[in-house]
Amino acid sequence: MLTEKFENQIGEVQLTAKDFQSSAEVKWCPGCGDFSILAQMQRISPQLGIKRENFVWVSGIGCSSRFPYYMETYGIHGIHGRGSAIASGVKIARPELSVWVVAGDGDLLSIGGNHFIHSCRRNIGLKILLFNNRIYGLTKGQYSPTSEQGKKTKSTPYGSVDYPFNPVRVALGAGCSFVARTIDRETKHMQEIMKRMAGHEGTSLLEIFQNCVIFNDGAYSSLTDKETKADNLLYLENDKPMVFGANRDKGIKLDGFTPRVVDLSKGEYSLDDLWVHQEKDDNPARAFILSTLDENPELPTPIGIFRIEEKPSYEQLVVEQIEHIRGDKKDFTLHDLIGQGNVWKVE
Amino acid sequence: METKELKGKETRLMKGNEAMAEAAIRAGMDAYFGYPITPQSEVLEYLTEEIPNRKGLVLQAESEVAAINMVYGAAGAGARVMTSSSSPGVSLMQEGISYIASAELPCLLVNVSRGGPGLGTIQPSQGDYFQAVKGGGHGDYHLIVLAPSSVQEMVDFVFEGFRLAEKYRNPAMILADGALGQMMEKVELPAEGSLPHIVPDWATTGMKNKRPQNVITSLHIQPEKMEDINLHLQKKYQDMESEIKFEQEDTDDAEVILVAFGLSSRICKKVAELAREKGIKAGTFRPITLYPFPSEAISRLAGPNRKFLVVEMNAGQMVEDVRLAVNGKSEVHFYGRMGGMIPMPDEILAKLESVL
Numbered sequence: 001m002l003t004e005k006f007e008n009q010i011g012e013v014q015l016t017a018k019d020f021q022s023s024a025e026v027k028w029c030p031g032c033g034d035f036s037i038l039a040q041m042q043r044i045s046p047q048l049g050i051k052r053e054n055f056v057w058v059s060g061i062g063c064s065s066r067f068p069y070y071m072e073t074y075g076i077h078g079i080h081g082r083g084s085a086i087a088s089g090v091k092i093a094r095p096e097l098s099v100w101v102v103a104g105d106g107d108l109l110s111i112g113g114n115h116f117i118h119s120c121r122r123n124i125g126l127k128i129l130l131f132n133n134r135i136y137g138l139t140k141g142q143y144s145p146t147s148e149q150g151k152k153t154k155s156t157p158y159g160s161v162d163y164p165f166n167p168v169r170v171a172l173g174a175g176c177s178f179v180a181r182t183i184d185r186e187t188k189h190m191q192e193i194m195k196r197m198a199g200h201e202g203t204s205l206l207e208i209f210q211n212c213v214i215f216n217d218g219a220y221s222s223l224t225d226k227e228t229k230a231d232n233l234l235y236l237e238n239d240k241p242m243v244f245g246a247n248r249d250k251g252i253k254l255d256g257f258t259p260r261v262v263d264l265s266k267g268e269y270s271l272d273d274l275w276v277h278q279e280k281d282d283n284p285a286r287a288f289i290l291s292t293l294d295e296n297p298e299l300p301t302p303i304g305i306f307r308i309e310e311k312p313s314y315e316q317l318v319v320e321q322i323e324h325i326r327g328d329k330k331d332f333t334l335h336d337l338i339g340q341g342n343v344w345k346v347e
Numbered sequence: 348m349e350t351k352e353l354k355g356k357e358t359r360l361m362k363g364n365e366a367m368a369e370a371a372i373r374a375g376m377d378a379y380f381g382y383p384i385t386p387q388s389e390v391l392e393y394l395t396e397e398i399p400n401r402k403g404l405v406l407q408a409e410s411e412v413a414a415i416n417m418v419y420g421a422a423g424a425g426a427r428v429m430t431s432s433s434s435p436g437v438s439l440m441q442e443g444i445s446y447i448a449s450a451e452l453p454c455l456l457v458n459v460s461r462g463g464p465g466l467g468t469i470q471p472s473q474g475d476y477f478q479a480v481k482g483g484g485h486g487d488y489h490l491i492v493l494a495p496s497s498v499q500e501m502v503d504f505v506f507e508g509f510r511l512a513e514k515y516r517n518p519a520m521i522l523a524d525g526a527l528g529q530m531m532e533k534v535e536l537p538a539e540g541s542l543p544h545i546v547p548d549w550a551t552t553g554m555k556n557k558r559p560q561n562v563i564t565s566l567h568i569q570p571e572k573m574e575d576i577n578l579h580l581q582k583k584y585q586d587m588e589s590e591i592k593f594e595q596e597d598t599d600d601a602e603v604i605l606v607a608f609g610l611s612s613r614i615c616k617k618v619a620e621l622a623r624e625k626g627i628k629a630g631t632f633r634p635i636t637l638y639p640f641p642s643e644a645i646s647r648l649a650g651p652n653r654k655f656l657v658v659e660m661n662a663g664q665m666v667e668d669v670r671l672a673v674n675g676k677s678e679v680h681f682y683g684r685m686g687g688m689i690p691m692p693d694e695i696l697a698k699l700e701s702v703l
Binding site: 022023051053054056058068069072073074075076077078079082085086087088089090091092093094097114115118318321322325326 | 377378380399400404406408409410412413416417418419420421422423424425426428442443446551552553560561562563564565566
């Protein structure tokens with residue numbers, strides 16, 4: 001297992017999207033956002049240079065958790081909420097595999113919240129796709145930990161009183177080393193981020209705003225409708241000033257800790273005044289500020305990569321530590337032997 | 348990394364928990380996932396100290412729930428994998444255990460049990476017998492349950508547990524208790540690498556030979572399919588009966604047989620000795636595999652001129668299985684202590700005299 005050398009994941013294989021489609025009948029409701037995510041994943045999989053047998057798709061329970069059946073790779077359809085824990089087991093046993101986790105908002109952030117934050121904390125090499133539709137779909141429409149406050153559902157008939165999680169902020173807070181967001185309709189955008197994730201060492205999270213046509217239809221319509229999209233959506237681009245709007249005439253300026261929209265059309269502000277996005281910013285504070293934008297109706301919702309932190313993954317550190325310990329083993333003196341372990345001095 | 352030199356056979360004085368940990372490394376364990384809980388934390392501690400110098404991987408999980416799920420994943424990837432805990436932690440693992448049993452993945456679980464219910468005590472108990480042998484989690488499944496009564500057996504059953512788990516693609520459990528975990532005894536450790544491990548062809552390790560797609564799951568939504576899976580599991584549990592192990596002493600002429608497992612069986616040996624000194628013909632019977640249970644062997648011993656006294660450190664759990672095996676052919680009595688109390692030979696002897 002670990003003592004084996006990491007296998008080079010780049011093989012001489014020429015696969016197509018079709019090679020990643022299993023023969024299983026895809027069972028999601030017509031119009032579900034999940035179809036798009038599956039299609040984008042199957043489209044980019046052959047471009048990753050990873051052999052099919054080196055992919056493992058791990059899921060918990062929920063609509064999204066049927067994903068492993070549909071990928072012509074290995075997979076585990078596991079236990080509700082436990083996807084990231086199960087996947088951690090796979091990754092540790094077989095660090096050379098490309099381990100992906102599929103989870104819904106209830107699965108990952110409610111019952112599986114603990115496993116999720118600890119995967120992030122360890123920086124174990126999992127690629128987590130969060131299908132966030134802000135509702136429990138498989139159980140037919142109860143509120144989830146990402147449902148907006150006041151939401152009326154089957155289990156909150158008078159409106160929910162709890163405050164929702166912002167998944168990007170949870171991940172940033174837990175030390176996740178790759179945090180990104182996209183939307184089910186943004187197919188090209190999604191593909192680009194998936195490809196970046198595939199090459200990232202350590203834990204990566206991609207939150208995907210995903211429309212549930214049956215139980216929470218239109219949750220993201222202001223970000224996907226042609227008429228409203230441009231004024232509400234901010235594409236994060238590395239090293240670029242934050243510009244948005246149908247006429248690309250609006251920008252985000254950071255005043256201290258406060259982000260605000262400025263008008264670029266009147267000559268008062270130029271591109272030079274705008275907040276320039278740095279995805280590898282050493283200070284996570286700006287990524288945190290960025291994660292608050294979608295909660296303010298005055299500000300656009302950012303999609304793209306919020307933050308990448310380059311740090312060794314859990315599995316790399318373990319291998320290094322083992323090598324270090326083995327390399328350091330010297331002959332002990334009797335004094336060393338008596339003094340090692342659980343000993344203390346009474347003075 | 349280079350593979351380290353394998354350790355040969357060795358005799359050492361060891362604590363039960365540490366002996367199991369050492370045995371696991373020698374049995375070729377690939378990965379261990381655990382969470383600290385008294386009285387078994389030494390398993391985790393010993394492994395974190397040893398494994399980097401030896402073979403395998405050890406991870407302290409964020410909870411027992413996480414640990415059992417990591418076991419699920421690693422077992423699915425074909426690793427020889429183990430977790431250990433004590434009663435409250437094992438309760439937390441029950442969900443995962445049911446799924447692992449249904450998905451038919453091999454792994455070794457260790458319960459160094461303590462007095463319950465609830466947080467209870469950290470003293471030894473046998474109160475988890477029902478949980479271990481009757482399922483514990485949901486659905487019709489069984490674990491292979493081995494009950495050691497010495498530190499030596501804790502070592503031997505690590506090997507046996509891995510062997511049986513892999514043979515039947517079923518989780519195996521060592522049901523020990525806090526006293527066995529903490530006591531020190533002389534042990535003979537088998538040579539490292541003496542238990543072969545072939546990575547199974549169903550594991551998620553790669554389909555280089557054009558194997559069909561494989562998804563490990565416990566979900567079969569069609570009732571007909573799910574019944575088939577159940578029938579398959581039940582057949583497997585029947586096959587396991589060939590693995591039944593027990594030990595009996597001085598039963599041929601016995602008017603009373605003391606039945607006990609694990610720690611209590613050691614005490615009962617002393618009781619039988621004391622009883623014989625007093626002229627009472629006493630024998631002992633010790634189930635070693637608690638599941639599958641040696642019902643037939645007990646049934647053969649049952650008859651109208653013989654009584655049974657079942658001794659357990661609980662309110663009377665295995666006694667139910669003994670009664671089922673005896674099936675009315677003998678009187679079956681029970682003596683138990685609970686909550687972390689260990690029965691003394693003289694109190695058991697007093698009970699034995701009172702039922703004759």
